[in-house]
Amino acid sequence: MYGIFSYGISTPRVGFKHGNYILDLEVVSLLGYFDDLAINPVVFAQPALNDFIALGKPAHRAIRQRLNELLDNDASAFAGVHNQVFIHESRTQMHLPVRIGDYTDFYAGIHHAENVGRMFRPTSDPLLPNYKHLPVAYHGRASSIVVSGTPIRRPNSQFLQAGKPVFGPSQALDFELELGLIIGKSNPLGESISVDEAEDYIFGITLFNDWSARDIQRWEYQPLGPFLGKNFASSLSAWVLPFDELEPFRVAGPIQEPTPLPYLQTTGKKHFTLELEVWLQPAGGDEICIARSNSRYLYWNFAQMIAHHTVGGCNLNIGDVLATGTISGSTPGSYGSLLELSWNGERPLYLSEAISRTFLADGDTITLRGWGFLNGVRVDLGDVTGTIHS
Amino acid sequence: MYGIFSYGISTPRVGFKHGNYILDLEVVSLLGYFDDLAINPVVFAQPALNDFIALGKPAHRAIRQRLNELLDNDASAFAGVHNQVFIHESRTQMHLPVRIGDYTDFYAGIHHAENVGRMFRPTSDPLLPNYKHLPVAYHGRASSIVVSGTPIRRPNSQFLQAGKPVFGPSQALDFELELGLIIGKSNPLGESISVDEAEDYIFGITLFNDWSARDIQRWEYQPLGPFLGKNFASSLSAWVLPFDELEPFRVAGPIQEPTPLPYLQTTGKKHFTLELEVWLQPAGGDEICIARSNSRYLYWNFAQMIAHHTVGGCNLNIGDVLATGTISGSTPGSYGSLLELSWNGERPLYLSEAISRTFLADGDTITLRGWGFLNGVRVDLGDVTGTIHS
Numbered sequence: 001m002y003g004i005f006s007y008g009i010s011t012p013r014v015g016f017k018h019g020n021y022i023l024d025l026e027v028v029s030l031l032g033y034f035d036d037l038a039i040n041p042v043v044f045a046q047p048a049l050n051d052f053i054a055l056g057k058p059a060h061r062a063i064r065q066r067l068n069e070l071l072d073n074d075a076s077a078f079a080g081v082h083n084q085v086f087i088h089e090s091r092t093q094m095h096l097p098v099r100i101g102d103y104t105d106f107y108a109g110i111h112h113a114e115n116v117g118r119m120f121r122p123t124s125d126p127l128l129p130n131y132k133h134l135p136v137a138y139h140g141r142a143s144s145i146v147v148s149g150t151p152i153r154r155p156n157s158q159f160l161q162a163g164k165p166v167f168g169p170s171q172a173l174d175f176e177l178e179l180g181l182i183i184g185k186s187n188p189l190g191e192s193i194s195v196d197e198a199e200d201y202i203f204g205i206t207l208f209n210d211w212s213a214r215d216i217q218r219w220e221y222q223p224l225g226p227f228l229g230k231n232f233a234s235s236l237s238a239w240v241l242p243f244d245e246l247e248p249f250r251v252a253g254p255i256q257e258p259t260p261l262p263y264l265q266t267t268g269k270k271h272f273t274l275e276l277e278v279w280l281q282p283a284g285g286d287e288i289c290i291a292r293s294n295s296r297y298l299y300w301n302f303a304q305m306i307a308h309h310t311v312g313g314c315n316l317n318i319g320d321v322l323a324t325g326t327i328s329g330s331t332p333g334s335y336g337s338l339l340e341l342s343w344n345g346e347r348p349l350y351l352s353e354a355i356s357r358t359f360l361a362d363g364d365t366i367t368l369r370g371w372g373f374l375n376g377v378r379v380d381l382g383d384v385t386g387t388i389h390s
Numbered sequence: 391m392y393g394i395f396s397y398g399i400s401t402p403r404v405g406f407k408h409g410n411y412i413l414d415l416e417v418v419s420l421l422g423y424f425d426d427l428a429i430n431p432v433v434f435a436q437p438a439l440n441d442f443i444a445l446g447k448p449a450h451r452a453i454r455q456r457l458n459e460l461l462d463n464d465a466s467a468f469a470g471v472h473n474q475v476f477i478h479e480s481r482t483q484m485h486l487p488v489r490i491g492d493y494t495d496f497y498a499g500i501h502h503a504e505n506v507g508r509m510f511r512p513t514s515d516p517l518l519p520n521y522k523h524l525p526v527a528y529h530g531r532a533s534s535i536v537v538s539g540t541p542i543r544r545p546n547s548q549f550l551q552a553g554k555p556v557f558g559p560s561q562a563l564d565f566e567l568e569l570g571l572i573i574g575k576s577n578p579l580g581e582s583i584s585v586d587e588a589e590d591y592i593f594g595i596t597l598f599n600d601w602s603a604r605d606i607q608r609w610e611y612q613p614l615g616p617f618l619g620k621n622f623a624s625s626l627s628a629w630v631l632p633f634d635e636l637e638p639f640r641v642a643g644p645i646q647e648p649t650p651l652p653y654l655q656t657t658g659k660k661h662f663t664l665e666l667e668v669w670l671q672p673a674g675g676d677e678i679c680i681a682r683s684n685s686r687y688l689y690w691n692f693a694q695m696i697a698h699h700t701v702g703g704c705n706l707n708i709g710d711v712l713a714t715g716t717i718s719g720s721t722p723g724s725y726g727s728l729l730e731l732s733w734n735g736e737r738p739l740y741l742s743e744a745i746s747r748t749f750l751a752d753g754d755t756i757t758l759r760g761w762g763f764l765n766g767v768r769v770d771l772g773d774v775t776g777t778i779h780s
Contacts, residue, residue, distance in 0.1 A: 136617075138617055139531050223611070224527065312545030312618040
């Protein structure tokens with residue numbers, strides 16, 4: 001996994017995660033280990049991965065291959081320079097891994113969409129008529145995306161109380177368990193990306209927490225969608241897993257019925273099985289796993305999201321974030337938000353005999369974790385954590 | 391007005407519009423005319439206004455004052471260097487004036503909101519319950535904002551035809567008459583901007599056309615708002631009018647009843663009277679004015695938009711665009727979209743005996759124009775134009 005880190009008085013630079021150490025790729029590059037790869041070392045000395053991403057997949061594969069070789073045999077290739085190239089993560093500070101131009105949030109978790117429909121439109125079909133025809137999405141706020149570990153301030157705004165709008169801190173603060181795609185290639189404005197070439201436009205994958213203030217969102221969102229209910233903060237993991245590393249975890253997705261229009265039709269295994277977990281730690285308490293889900297529960301796959309996003313000509317840029325929407329499974333223990341876990345606050349979630357939650361309390365820390373594990377191969381995603389404060 | 395222009399083989403740089411000429415501020419600065427103002431000339435040699443904007447209002451006022459002095463008396467101060475500092479606009483190419491981090495679109499035109507409500511929810515109150523309590527807004531796509539003059543490609547996507555989703559070019563392509571605020575100062579994430587200080591965060595104002603594909607939007611927008619119906623393109627004027635220049639046009643806004651919550655309460659004249667026009671020119675035909683509106687028809691003022699946007703802690707950055715939403719008056723001749731002018735296609739708008747429109751045809755050019763004119767003072771906004779192609 002790649003990320004942006006600094007330590008001591010260093011400037012932010014590109015790092016590669018290796019156990020509890022970060023390999024300083026600026027130093028590795030300056031020491032000449034990439035010399036024959038014809039890679040400009042400047043891309044490793046940047047405060048964001050964008051220039052590194054722009055090198056393209058052949059270069060990323062060459063670098064990855066070289067890193068595999070260098071890290072073999074107890075990394076003896078680095079004999080004499082170990083202290084320069086390996087920085088223990090306890091000494092480092094992580095930064096937002098990409099400079100994000102635009103951020104889009106999909107709604108591709110069908111169980112989440114159904115649960116929300118059941119709660120808020122109990123007398124009609126839980127899914128709206130468009131849901132199985134197109135990957136519903138909206139544009140989110142890019143400026144307030146923060147790196148994992150950044151404290152999250154409970155937002156103020158308007159919400160209804162006893163039928164009247166009041167102003168104050170949200171009383172229904174929630175997390176959302178999502179994956180974030182990091183775009184790896186740009187398309188020109190006016191030109192679409194076909195569903196068959198769409199995966200080529202993904203640099204990598206992250207965990208993503210789309211913090212949500214349900215009371216604010218409910219009052220504001222008609223008719224144009226979420227605004228202050230979402231734009232106070234979203235948390236992105238510090239580490240981006242290159243898309244190639246997901247190959248061992250390909251699976252078939254759900255049968256899509258009705259069949260989507262041709263521009264959304266995919267064949268083969270375009271879903272991925274990644275285990276996802278949500279952990280909640282109250283202030284001073286123990287961390288407890290409150291949900292276990294899996295990315296295969298998404299209805300729409302990544303290629304369909306990108307094809308739909310661009311079919312009208314919208315241009316994606318390197319570093320853009322496309323999040324999946326909340327990934328819930330079909331059973332209560334797999335729900336990816338407190339909205340669902342507490343069924344809109346009606347059924348408190350007990351963390352212990354004494355402690356329960358409907359929505360998040362100040363001091364609560366939410367950590368999302370994820371990994372692939374199939375046929376003996378295991379790959380970890382970078383986790384995302386954030387603590388609520390008033 | 392300030393903008394970014396290039397000519398011949400020059401790099402893009404900051405220009406000041408003076409009649410049909412553009413004053414090359416990079417050259418003016420290098421020639422020493424700003425030497426005593428302690429302004430780094432590099433800010434004028436950039437491909438976006440962001441660094442110039444970051445100088446702050448005192449610097450902008452000093453520069454404006456100096457420009458007024460230099461341009462007095464037939465600009466004799468420039469004797470001997472006229473050809474270097476004045477570039478005729480016919481020789482120039484205009485660029486997007488700012489590097490846009492995020493783009494937000496409000497819905498502050500109350501007559502537009504009422505008209506849309508009457509069309510799509512004919513049996514209920516045209517305004518949704520939240521409308522007069524908060525300035526409704528959503529996040530738009532920043533990457534597809536283009537400078538005035540850029541051709542606009544008719545987007546493909548899904549829409550309903552005879553009740554079934556079909557794929558193809560939009561059959562209901564529309565414009566939206568809006569103003570765009572260019573943010574002039576950043577606030578840190580987690581800190582709000584009070585309604586009283588909000589106007590200090592506006593660098594300037596532009597005309598803005600939020601092109602909309604009504605058929606695509608109608609099918610996709612539930613429950614999370616517009617996506618492909620808007621993100622194929624939005625057009626921003628090439629010229630940004632500094633906010634100070636709007637001072638002569640301050641007027642009181644509408645009485646806001648119910649009284650907004652305290653964080654949205656403003657006193658004094660916080661609205662502006664700016665005449666706004668929409669012109670449509672069919673391919674090979676004459677340009678015809680199809681709507682005349684005024685910015686005073688907005689329900690919410692600029693200060694309220696900024697205060698609401700940030701009250702939950704969302705951070706604005708220099709160069710962000712906050713658009714007002716469609717500005718319609720109360721009478722049909724003042725409607726700021728074809729959706730309203732043709733009443734959702736039910737009443738074609740006749741441009742001549744032979745030519746009518748419900749929505750835009752390929753080859754149509756839409757131009758938005760605007761100006762303030764009060765007590766003998768006139769100030770023009772930069773216009774916005776765009777031609778539709780397939």
